[in-house]
Amino acid sequence: MPQDIPAEASAVIVGGGVAGLSVAYHLAKQGWRDVVLLERRQIACGTTWHAAGLIRSNIGSATLSRIAMASQPLFKELEAATGQATGFKQNGSLGIADNADRWEEHRRAYSFAKALGVEAHLVDAAEAGRLWPFLETGDLLGALWYPTDGQVNPLDYAQALAKGARQLGVRIVEGATATGVRAARGRAAGVETDAGTISAPVIVNAAGMWAREFGRLAGAALPVQACEHFYVVTEPIAGLPTTLPVLRDMDGCAYYKEDAGKLLLGAFEPKAKPWAVDGIPEDFCFDELPEDFDHFAPILEHAARRVPVMGRIGLRKFFNGPEGFTPDQRYYLGETAELAGFYALAGFNSIGIQSAAGAGKALAEWIEAGEMPFDLAAVDVQRAQPFQAERDFLVPRVSEALGLLYAMHWPYRQFETSRDAVLSPLHAETTALGACFGEVAGFERPNWYAKPGQAPTYAYSYGRPNWFENARDEHLATRQAAGIFDQSSFGQFDVEGPDALALLEQLSANRIDVAPGRIVYTQWLNRRGGIEADLTVARRAEDAFTVTTGAAVRRRDLTRLMRYAAGFPNVRVRDASAERAVIGVMGPAARELLTPLAEIDLAPGAFRFARTAAAEVGGVACRLSRITYVGELGWEIACAADDAPRLWRALVAAGRPLGAVPAGMHAMDSLRLEKGYRHWGHDVSPEDDPFEAGLDFVVKLDKPADFVGRDALTARRDRPPARRLTAFRLQDPAPLLFGHEPILRVGEPVGWITSAAYGHSLGAAIGLGYVTGPAAGADERFEIEVAGVGHAAAASLRPLHDPANGHMRA
Numbered sequence: 054m055p056q057d058i059p060a061e062a063s064a065v066i067v068g069g070g071v072a073g074l075s076v077a078y079h080l081a082k083q084g085w086r087d088v089v090l091l092e093r094r095q096i097a098c099g100t101t102w103h104a105a106g107l108i109r110s111n112i113g114s115a116t117l118s119r120i121a122m123a124s125q126p127l128f129k130e131l132e133a134a135t136g137q138a139t140g141f142k143q144n145g146s147l148g149i150a151d152n153a154d155r156w157e158e159h160r161r162a163y164s165f166a167k168a169l170g171v172e173a174h175l176v177d178a179a180e181a182g183r184l185w186p187f188l189e190t191g192d193l194l195g196a197l198w199y200p201t202d203g204q205v206n207p208l209d210y211a212q213a214l215a216k217g218a219r220q221l222g223v224r225i226v227e228g229a230t231a232t233g234v235r236a237a238r239g240r241a242a243g244v245e246t247d248a249g250t251i252s253a254p255v256i257v258n259a260a261g262m263w264a265r266e267f268g269r270l271a272g273a274a275l276p277v278q279a280c281e282h283f284y285v286v287t288e289p290i291a292g293l294p295t296t297l298p299v300l301r302d303m304d305g306c307a308y309y310k311e312d313a314g315k316l317l318l319g320a321f322e323p324k325a326k327p328w329a330v331d332g333i334p335e336d337f338c339f340d341e342l343p344e345d346f347d348h349f350a351p352i353l354e355h356a357a358r359r360v361p362v363m364g365r366i367g368l369r370k371f372f373n374g375p376e377g378f379t380p381d382q383r384y385y386l387g388e389t390a391e392l393a394g395f396y397a398l399a400g401f402n403s404i405g406i407q408s409a410a411g412a413g414k415a416l417a418e419w420i421e422a423g424e425m426p427f428d429l430a431a432v433d434v435q436r437a438q439p440f441q442a443e444r445d446f447l448v449p450r451v452s453e454a455l456g457l458l459y460a461m462h463w464p465y466r467q468f469e470t471s472r473d474a475v476l477s478p479l480h481a482e483t484t485a486l487g488a489c490f491g492e493v494a495g496f497e498r499p500n501w502y503a504k505p506g507q508a509p510t511y512a513y514s515y516g517r518p519n520w521f522e523n524a525r526d527e528h529l530a531t532r533q534a535a536g537i538f539d540q541s542s543f544g545q546f547d548v549e550g551p552d553a554l555a556l557l558e559q560l561s562a563n564r565i566d567v568a569p570g571r572i573v574y575t576q577w578l579n580r581r582g583g584i585e586a587d588l589t590v591a592r593r594a595e596d597a598f599t600v601t602t603g604a605a606v607r608r609r610d611l612t613r614l615m616r617y618a619a620g621f622p623n624v625r626v627r628d629a630s631a632e633r634a635v636i637g638v639m640g641p642a643a644r645e646l647l648t649p650l651a652e653i654d655l656a657p658g659a660f661r662f663a664r665t666a667a668a669e670v671g672g673v674a675c676r677l678s679r680i681t682y683v684g685e686l687g688w689e690i691a692c693a694a695d696d697a698p699r700l701w702r703a704l705v706a707a708g709r710p711l712g713a714v715p716a717g718m719h720a721m722d723s724l725r726l727e728k729g730y731r732h733w734g735h736d737v738s739p740e741d742d743p744f745e746a747g748l749d750f751v752v753k754l755d756k757p758a759d760f761v762g763r764d765a766l767t768a769r770r771d772r773p774p775a776r777r778l779t780a781f782r783l784q785d786p787a788p789l790l791f792g793h794e795p796i797l798r799v800g801e802p803v804g805w806i807t808s809a810a811y812g813h814s815l816g817a818a819i820g821l822g823y824v825t826g827p828a829a830g831a832d833e834r835f836e837i838e839v840a841g842v843g844h845a846a847a848a849s850l851r852p853l854h855d856p857a858n859g860h861m862r863a
């Protein structure tokens with residue numbers, strides 16, 4: 054039925070589930086007029102209507118949790134504004150543990166809740182039974198109790214959002230399908246629909262499990278794939294209190310909630326069933342999928358033991374509905390790399406109800422400001438890689454990803470499906486040397502090297518993992534002789550032409566106008582002065598530069614570079630990442646190792662720190678850059694991908710007599726943390742400015758060229774930062790840090806650990822984290838809380854290793 058749609062809008066939101074409705078509501082609340090929301094059928098008819106409606110605050114990651122926490126006030130706000138109830142009730146939630154590993158996980162989550170400011174309690178089995186009377190508690194080690202978690206009625210919530218949005222002037226058009234995306238001059242320009250075209254400079258893809266399909270119309274790859282998602286509802290149970298908390302039994306792959314006098318039991322089974330891999334049926338609307346009792350049977354069997362009434366009571370309803378999942382279990386939020394003005398909020402991995410309000414608000418603020426309002430790196434849509442949206446990669450991966458939501462959330466856990474998507478040119482060489490690989494943005498990288506006779510596979514643990522000794526030996530070899538690192542996953546962008554310098558000066562907080570042959574470490578900032586990128590720029594010639602950045606942010610940094618480059622007529626940007634390999638030779642023996650191979654003088658006075666030069670190494674044409682991410686003498690050596698195996702073999706052979714070893718990313722992480730080198734996405738983000746991050750030594754407020762973020766930083770240059778990135782080292786060598794542990798100052802949480810590792814040169818776990826309040830004093834003792842226990846830690850604004858030698862980033 055043709056709909057009456059306007060010819061123009063300030064923003065068009067595609068999708069009338071909770072995600073789209075929330076963005077529309079928040080844009081209108083920010084004062085946007087002429088916002089249009091298109092829904093192909095009816096509001097909430099996709100995934101939203103059938104959700105279980107569980108609401109929680111602590112979702113493991115800082116970003117996901119902060120968004121979920123920001124969602125809760127909206128339920129009450131909407132009820133007050135619209136008179137439409139959302140069914141929100143805060144009965145609390147209880148996560149049980151019947152084994153030591155899960156108990157450790159819960160205790161670590163308890164500590165993180167403290168850092169977030171979320172009320173949480175560790176309770177014993179008896180208390181768990183009191184809180185949830187139908188529970189079999191005999192084998193429980195304990196439970197984690199969140200009194201402020203709860204549940205909402207998703208359909209009512211969606212209707213309240215729609216009503217609230219309409220009240221604020223949003224035009225919601227049901228029965229209108231977006232069929233195309235128009236672009237002009239590299240920006241989104243409008244949406245084609247089956248009822249005509251709407252011109253708009255902002256388009257939001259909130260199409261849920263249709264997001265990949267709709268994204269494709271804009272040329273934007275969004276790896277979202279539907280999976281079947283199940284729950285059952287029992288017959289009414291006598292005496293079931295309406296105040297019953299939500300129960301999570303992750304080892305039973307199950308959650309339970311009270312549902313109008315009945316129990317709803319939902320599942321996150323280990324191997325999920327992808328649905329509609331050839332396309333979602335055209336007429337899908339409030340549909341249910343066929344029941345599958347065989348698939349659900351193991352969940353029910355376990356449930357009958359854990360909640361014995363489940364074995365006695367009949368089932369009134371078997372529900373199966375689809376939800377969109379992503380390759381890394383996190384949703385996509387933000388402006389796509391492919392098309393400016395084309396935003397995404399989709400792929401909620403079964404946390405859309407609890408996240409949509411905060412996520413929609415964050416996206417609305419992003420759209421308004423043109424940049425991330427706070428640290429959204431974990432959900433940034435620009436982490437998506439185009440190949441991840443391909444069926445061969447995506448379908449097996451989401452089948453695993455759904456199950457992992459309730460599996461053990463082991464530190465360093467690796468996906469098992471859809472591996473080997475992008476291989477280093479050195480893959481065969483490092484495999485032969487025993488590499489155990491980890492994946493970042495699809496790129497396989499040696500994380501550690503197995504010893505002869507040892508399998509290069511992970512055995513996960515909250516204690517010392519099976520690769521602990523391997524990483525230690527690689528770390529110590531790098532400090533004492535040299536480590537040889539495959540760094541080919543790094544992004545390298547060549548920026549050339551008469552305007553190259555002006556472009557890079559505009560982006561960079563450090564001065565780029567240095568002599569050819571020099572390397573500059575710099576941040577790219579947003580207008581608020583927050584750190585959007587953390588990278589190096591090598592000036593190869595007067596008007597030729599190479600930007601080097603990390604694997605995970607390759608796409609994002611390239612997008613930023615290209616968008617700014619569009620403002621300069623005489624500059625060429627080329628992504629050279631895939632055609633180059635990079636090998637790091639790092640350690641005190643690096644010079645001795647390289648000297649016989651390199652056709653260039655590497656003597657201290659001849660090849661100084663932060664210099665770059667082209668030269669042959671082992672007969673291979675290379676670019677050598679004296680720079681380090683581990684805090685030792687060393688060179689990053691870039692060469693053509695085809696030549697890399699030959700160069701690698703020459704370096705490994707030359708290094709062997711000197712004690713140099715191939716070393717992996719785990720060793721690199723521990724080395725860089727000892728030197729306090731930051732990692733974007735963990736230690737620095739668009740929310741943190743260089744003063745807070747301790748990076749003011751590379752900010753040149755008085756450089757001749759203006760740069761993005763300068764005004765914001767200038768305005769606060771004389772004020773002490775409200776928080777500072779600080780390095781910590783535990784006094785006790787035994788406990789391990791993995792990130793997210795709260796930092797306690799005189800018992801009070803003042804921040805959390807943003808990244809952590811074992812400092813093998815220091816003999817204890819170490820980490821970085823922001824401390825709110827005055828800077829940590831040199832002799833001040835802090836505690837880092839690990840699984841509910843505070844551990845004394847030394848704090849430092851200087852590097853923990855070799856503090857006399859340089860800033861935290863040399």
Ligand SMILES: Cc1cc2nc3c(=O)[nH]c(=O)nc-3n(C[C@H](O)[C@H](O)[C@H](O)COP(=O)(O)OP(=O)(O)OC[C@H]3O[C@@H](n4cnc5c(N)ncnc54)[C@H](O)[C@@H]3O)c2cc1C
Pocket residue numbers: 067068069070071072073091092093094095096097098099100101102103104105106107108229230231232259260261262263267282283284319374375376398399400401402403404405406407408
């Ligand atoms: C069984 C089950 C239990 C769940 N339990 C919970 C829970 O307890 N807690 C929780 O937080 N989450 C839960 N979820 C997840 C939650 O339901 C989803 O994350 C959320 O509803 C996703 O909302 P959405 O707006 O992204 O997608 P949807 O609700 O699917 O909305 C997308 C909309 O876009 C429309 N659309 C698509 N393409 C177009 C187009 N081209 N033009 C116009 N319109 C278009 C569709 O018709 C659809 O209405 C559960 C999901 C399932 C399946």
